[in-house]
Amino acid sequence: MEQTLNGIQTGSVYALVALGYSMVYGIILLLNFAHGDIIMVGAYTAWFFMTNLGQSPIVAVVAAVIACTLLGITIEKVAYTPLRKAPRLSLLITAIGISFLLQNLAQLIFGAGAKPVPKIVEVKSLNLGSVSVSGNAILTIVVSVISMLLLTILIKKSKMGKAMRAVSEDTEAAQLMGISLNKTISFTFAVGSALAGIGSVLYCAAYPQASPTMGGMLGLKAFVAAVLGGIGSVPGAVIGGFAIGLAEAWASALGLSVWKDAVVFAILILVLVIKPTGLLGRNLQEKV
Amino acid sequence: MKKTAKKLPMWLRYLINTVLFVALLLSSTAFINSGSVSPYHTKVIILCGINMILALALNLATGYLGQLPLGHAGFMALGAYSSAIFMRYITAMPGVSASAIFPLGVLLGGVIAAFIGFLIGIPALRLKGDYLAIITLGFGEIIRVVLLNIDDVLGFKFTYGAASLKNIPKTTNFFNTFLCVSLTAYIIHTVMKSRHGRAILAIRDNEIAAEACGINTVYYKTFGFTLSAFFTGVAGALYAGYLGVISPGAFGFMKSIEILVTVVLGGMGSMLGSIISATVLTALPEVLRAFSQYRMIAYSLLLIIVMIFKPSGLMGNYDFSLSTLLGKLGGRTGKSAVPEKEGEDNE
Numbered sequence: 001m002e003q004t005l006n007g008i009q010t011g012s013v014y015a016l017v018a019l020g021y022s023m024v025y026g027i028i029l030l031l032n033f034a035h036g037d038i039i040m041v042g043a044y045t046a047w048f049f050m051t052n053l054g055q056s057p058i059v060a061v062v063a064a065v066i067a068c069t070l071l072g073i074t075i076e077k078v079a080y081t082p083l084r085k086a087p088r089l090s091l092l093i094t095a096i097g098i099s100f101l102l103q104n105l106a107q108l109i110f111g112a113g114a115k116p117v118p119k120i121v122e123v124k125s126l127n128l129g130s131v132s133v134s135g136n137a138i139l140t141i142v143v144s145v146i147s148m149l150l151l152t153i154l155i156k157k158s159k160m161g162k163a164m165r166a167v168s169e170d171t172e173a174a175q176l177m178g179i180s181l182n183k184t185i186s187f188t189f190a191v192g193s194a195l196a197g198i199g200s201v202l203y204c205a206a207y208p209q210a211s212p213t214m215g216g217m218l219g220l221k222a223f224v225a226a227v228l229g230g231i232g233s234v235p236g237a238v239i240g241g242f243a244i245g246l247a248e249a250w251a252s253a254l255g256l257s258v259w260k261d262a263v264v265f266a267i268l269i270l271v272l273v274i275k276p277t278g279l280l281g282r283n284l285q286e287k288v
Numbered sequence: 289m290k291k292t293a294k295k296l297p298m299w300l301r302y303l304i305n306t307v308l309f310v311a312l313l314l315s316s317t318a319f320i321n322s323g324s325v326s327p328y329h330t331k332v333i334i335l336c337g338i339n340m341i342l343a344l345a346l347n348l349a350t351g352y353l354g355q356l357p358l359g360h361a362g363f364m365a366l367g368a369y370s371s372a373i374f375m376r377y378i379t380a381m382p383g384v385s386a387s388a389i390f391p392l393g394v395l396l397g398g399v400i401a402a403f404i405g406f407l408i409g410i411p412a413l414r415l416k417g418d419y420l421a422i423i424t425l426g427f428g429e430i431i432r433v434v435l436l437n438i439d440d441v442l443g444f445k446f447t448y449g450a451a452s453l454k455n456i457p458k459t460t461n462f463f464n465t466f467l468c469v470s471l472t473a474y475i476i477h478t479v480m481k482s483r484h485g486r487a488i489l490a491i492r493d494n495e496i497a498a499e500a501c502g503i504n505t506v507y508y509k510t511f512g513f514t515l516s517a518f519f520t521g522v523a524g525a526l527y528a529g530y531l532g533v534i535s536p537g538a539f540g541f542m543k544s545i546e547i548l549v550t551v552v553l554g555g556m557g558s559m560l561g562s563i564i565s566a567t568v569l570t571a572l573p574e575v576l577r578a579f580s581q582y583r584m585i586a587y588s589l590l591l592i593i594v595m596i597f598k599p600s601g602l603m604g605n606y607d608f609s610l611s612t613l614l615g616k617l618g619g620r621t622g623k624s625a626v627p628e629k630e631g632e633d634n635e
Contacts, residue, residue, distance in 0.1 A: 025418075031418055031421070079592055083595065086595075089356070090600070093549055093552045093591060094591070094595040094596065096545055096548075096549060096591070097588045097591035097592040097595065100584065100588035100591070101585060101588035101589065104585045104588060105585065107584075108581060108585065216542075220541060223422070224426070227418070258433075258437050259433060261429060261433050262429070262430045265426035265429050269423055269426050269427065272419055272423050272426075273414075276414060277419065
């Protein structure tokens with residue numbers, strides 16, 4: 001039970017990050033390898049605002065989300081826009097380049113060691129009968145569920161969300177209908193990065209430190225989650241995130257904690273072999 | 289081949305290439321061993337060679353076959369571990385010379401990597417594009433985790449897990465690295481010029497059309513992938529003999545990315561591009577060692593800038609051919625394919 005709750009907690013962070021991957025993939029078919037490192041920047045921002053500037057946690061959280069959003073838009077404008085017509089692999093390599101750059105810049109500025117992030121919020125743990133539930137877990141789950149609901153409303157109801165769906169359906173037709181491609185793509189990056197910012201703060205609540213390479217494994221797991229659910233699909237990313245989080249937690253509960261990465265990837269392989277486009281992926285029929 | 293395009297008889301071409309290759313191999317080995325190259329530089333050159341094999345192998349899968357595997361570090365780890373364990377056991381026996389048995393170890397590394405590559409390829413190659421990338425990444429990570437933790441399951445020391453496998457005979461030298469690079473380039477080149485190679489290129493250009501033309505796409509995709517895994521295993525075996533100490537951490541997901549970066553930066557489908565970019569990307573961090581703080585930043589900036597300004601990679605899909613070069617020099621226009629030993633770019 002406790003492990004299940006832990007699983008849901010990490011799972012919701014994975015789901016938030018996976019949403020960013022999935023949205024970006026849905027719109028420009030790019031596996032945004034730099035996404036994990038945006039989380040790292042968010043964590044450092046939160047640390048910097050609380051430790052060095054002595055700001056309150058609320059300010060730090062807002063600052064982290066804003067920093068991530070701005071960074072996401074900047075990366076998109078500087079590195080990805082010039083390559084819109086280039087082969088997809090070049091775009092992928094650029095994303096890897098950005099990821100290296102962010103990691104190494106962070107290492108240069110803050111040093112290679114991990115920085116302890118102070119407690120963002122103090123929530124008392126709840127006692128439900130025999131099990132005690134940590135406040136952080138509840139907070140993480142509540143915040144991520146709210147963010148996901150907001151995202152769903154944004155995509156389903158708002159004008160910008162409609163534009164996003166249209167672009168991912170058919171880029172050229174969307175342009176002909178008067179949708180601004182640049183604006184829509186930038187907006188997608190902004191939303192994805194903001195979610196990564198929220199994810200970074202929640203991740204820090206669970207593992208209170210920031211290090212230059214923290215984005216690596218977290219990003220990879222979230223990426224796996226996005227693919228597991230069917231990349232490009234928003235509910236898929238959420239399901240994938242929770243599935244990965246739970247699988248990890250249960251593997252640890254069974255005493256297989258050193259094997260948990262292998263378990264995650266084995267599940268992924270199994271799902272992909274049975275259903276090659278992930279759980280909720282669209283199966284595009286190839287036309288000759 | 290048309291008769292008019294044939295300027296030199298085939299046997300003469302093979303002879304010229306063999307003579308050039310042997311001369312280059314012997315002269316450069318003599319040059320390295322003469323002491324005019326410092327041990328440090330020799331090590332960097334050997335590392336360049338190993339990275340060249342890795343890049344050539346991945347280029348076969350990415351540039352020619354058109355797939356995007358991200359698990360090649362796993363094959364490299366398999367090659368490194370199988371050859372290292374074999375070498376450790378075999379040299380423990382009396383009267384066995386490590387350098388004499390090393391070719392067998394390298395071959396074993398390649399064969400085991402190829403076998404696992406074959407097993408992985410069957411399910412993985414059913415997928416396309418990014419799904420293929422992520423499933424191979426998954427297999428690569430599983431290989432790494434297994435190597436890390438297998439000792440607990442077996443109950444005895446086999447791979448030594450995170451403590452790293454030590455005391456591997458250091459048998460990799462300039463001579464056998466050069467030989468392996470040349471053989472890799474030669475074999476990949478000849479395969480690509482054969483009907484099998486044309487089938488592989490057809491799959492890259494349009495899989496459905498290739499299938500409609502009667503090419504057994506499953507067979508050729510598995511074949512290309514297995515061959516690629518084989519050479520990656522060979523590179524891994526050389527790497528184990530080069531360092532003498534290996535640990536699973538060195539073969540993580542970042543290593544696969546590193547190889548992919550080399551291939552794309554050089555230009556997909558260009559063997560010359562792979563060789564040049566492997567050399568540059570290996571040598572660059574060493575050259576920039578004086579600015580060690582900034583070197584990784586310079587490396588990543590280089591990557592981004594090259595991709596923004598030359599998205600097809602440094603060489604595009606241009607490839608080096610001795611006969612085309614000679615033809616241009618001699619004012620001839622005949623363009624023909626000659627089996628080329630690309631290892632000549634080794635320095």
